[in-house]
């Protein structure tokens with residue numbers, strides 16, 4: 001028989017607000033900008049408090065286009081300090097740079113024993129047809145579930161933080177999981193993939209290392225090699241988004257290999273990822289990729305450009321030894337790449 005009077009304690013969720021469309025309002029020019037009282041918009045969603053005891057913690061209140069690595073650090077530290085006090089965490093965030101933040105939190109908060117869920121909206125909470133309400137409710141559902149990873153919850157997808165990519169500026173399914181299945185899907189119920197990591201007795205680690213002066217540039221037909229020289233003189237590391245399997249221009253006045261070589265000689269690592277949405281670098285395949293490998297460029301394999309850039313920042317925050325950088329970039333720490341055995 002059910003005990004009468006037994007108090008049911010709800011799980012505790014910390015909801016960190018950072019700005020983004022989800023809590024934006026239109027200004028007098030009709031343009032969206034962060035609303036000053038994001039918390040009151042969120043408190044107007046009754047489903048959230050029926051799911052969990054929610055505490056709201058404002059971190060910043062900006063369009064995510066204005067995010068810098070220092071905001072990632074603020075979020076990571078705020079979560080880590082309160083790790084023991086909550087059953088799960090939700091970060092409300094703009095969609096534009098959400099996958100950079102999700103990658104950064106994945107590298108900085110490891111050995112997780114509870115979920116950190118990032119979500120946002122294409123349409124502000126205050127507007128008709130907003131996806132913000134359902135995204136927030138689903139984010140809290142995932143935050144009180146058995147999962148123990150940094151994920152993006154958006155539309156019907158649960159995506160590992162290092163595998164997410166924003167692919168639509170319009171669609172409510174704005175993100176995809178790149179080069180691996182989504183960690184879960186939200187439909188009639190929430191279903192997780194076998195590869196998801198679940199709650200355990202792990203002890204979370206804060207690995208808040210970031211060297212923030214990393215440059216990223218795609219190659220394009222007619223690129224001037226001097227751009228790479230400039231980046232090498234002004235940055236500690238460079239990510240080049242190559243064509244296809246990591247291919248780069250190598251002929252005559254568009255040959256960027258000498259600039260890559262001299263960057264590496266100055267101890268500025270050069271990592272090459274693919275500008276394709278899907279697939280991996282395979283730089284041995286064509287001479288135009290091999291030429292960069294031969295001078296010491298590091299292949300990003302199947303990491304997205306966003307994750308490659310954030311990971312290079314995180315790795316360079318720990319070492320400036322080129323050999324260690326090379327091996328760390330090609331090792332999987334949080335499921336960000338498929339290692340070549």
Ligand code: ASP
Nearest residue numbers: 020021063064094095096
């Ligand atoms: N510009 C907005 C942001 O990233 C877009 C969004 O949230 O959907 O903050």
